[in-house]
Amino acid sequence: MRYLIIVTGVAYGHLTREEAIIDKIKKLDKKAEIFVAGYETSHKYFKGKYDVLKLKPMFFPDKLGKVQFFETLIKNYKLLFYWGENKLLVNNFIKEYKPDVVISDWEPFAIFVKECKYLIWNYKPKFAKFNSLTLLFEKLLFELGYFISWIFNKKIILPSLKKEENVRNYIYTNLIVRKTPKEVKSLNKYRDSILVMIGGADFGLDLAKKIKNISKDFNEKFVIFGYKCKGKKVIGYRGFKKNYLEYLKSCKGVISLGGHSGVSESVFFKKPNLVFPIKGWIEQFAVVEEFKDYIGVGNIESSEEELKVVIGDFLKDIPKLKKKLNSLRLTNGADEIAKIIYEEANL
Numbered sequence: 001m002r003y004l005i006i007v008t009g010v011a012y013g014h015l016t017r018e019e020a021i022i023d024k025i026k027k028l029d030k031k032a033e034i035f036v037a038g039y040e041t042s043h044k045y046f047k048g049k050y051d052v053l054k055l056k057p058m059f060f061p062d063k064l065g066k067v068q069f070f071e072t073l074i075k076n077y078k079l080l081f082y083w084g085e086n087k088l089l090v091n092n093f094i095k096e097y098k099p100d101v102v103i104s105d106w107e108p109f110a111i112f113v114k115e116c117k118y119l120i121w122n123y124k125p126k127f128a129k130f131n132s133l134t135l136l137f138e139k140l141l142f143e144l145g146y147f148i149s150w151i152f153n154k155k156i157i158l159p160s161l162k163k164e165e166n167v168r169n170y171i172y173t174n175l176i177v178r179k180t181p182k183e184v185k186s187l188n189k190y191r192d193s194i195l196v197m198i199g200g201a202d203f204g205l206d207l208a209k210k211i212k213n214i215s216k217d218f219n220e221k222f223v224i225f226g227y228k229c230k231g232k233k234v235i236g237y238r239g240f241k242k243n244y245l246e247y248l249k250s251c252k253g254v255i256s257l258g259g260h261s262g263v264s265e266s267v268f269f270k271k272p273n274l275v276f277p278i279k280g281w282i283e284q285f286a287v288v289e290e291f292k293d294y295i296g297v298g299n300i301e302s303s304e305e306e307l308k309v310v311i312g313d314f315l316k317d318i319p320k321l322k323k324k325l326n327s328l329r330l331t332n333g334a335d336e337i338a339k340i341i342y343e344e345a346n347l
Helices: 013-028 040-046 069-075 079-097 108-112 133-151 205-217 244-250 260-268 282-291 304-326 333-345
Strands: 002-007 033-038 051-054 101-105 116-120 155-159 170-173 194-197 222-225 234-237 253-257 273-276
Touching: 002 013, 002 079, 002 333, 013 033, 013 040, 013 101, 013 116, 013 260, 013 333, 033 040, 033 079, 040 051, 051 079, 079 108, 101 333, 108 116, 108 133, 116 333, 133 282, 155 333, 170 333, 194 244, 205 222, 205 234, 205 304, 222 244, 244 260, 253 260, 253 304, 260 273, 260 282, 273 282, 273 304
Parallel strands: 002 033, 002 101, 033 051, 101 116, 116 155, 155 170, 194 222, 194 253, 222 234, 253 273
Antiparallel strands: none
């Protein structure tokens, strides 16, 4: 069977969870032909692994830990034209290669691709609370997309901490991880370290720099992903590391942004996480609300002195958070989603 996966090119979380789903599909379908459509990060990541269709990108400013939402809209004045071009590119690809199933991860234009029946999103309207006009506008915009997808008879797959009853066009699954803890080896060199994951964009660079500067004040070893650095008690890597999960399994705690995939992996691996959601981005605040009973929460704009206090409190809370996490019974949602897609391809 042939599978076309449309993946956003913003950050790493979406493409890594799609890779997890692809790996599961290939186990169900030994003759699976995988095609990926993406841009920027997703295009670079999947190029050379699968046949990749390059899409027109969107502009996403990722500085200073804050989304300038209206600036983003202005910078994306060509976005509707790009969506039209991307839809045409995908439609032409579908006509030529005739995939048996088409899915999309967080690419809005795919709502308007007739053959795309499944949308893998992680935003949960019930968890999205707002305290500003910007967040209210984002909430309305996201939920307009959900409404349009319902009108167009698309199924929205929602990887979730707590599976809920499927209503309307929602399909709830378990959290997605690339591999479960049993499938990953530990790294003795990094055992009991504190992992700092700021993802593939630059939103968390200031946070990472501050953590590097104050790392000397803690009796901990910090390992940073997303910012290259080196110090007495810290080592940082700028690029993506394929064995990130080995570091995750080895550490005793995580500091991260509020991306759904990153938080999902830390929770699945039962690792206490201090989460710093990106300012002005309602999706990340919805993630914090969804996981709030199992994570710590910080302010991404904190000063170094404030961070010392927040991280110190988090380190003290690790045993309490660990106990809560150990009470969870989780299975990999990638298996569920791959089965849904495989069955769709065989209809």
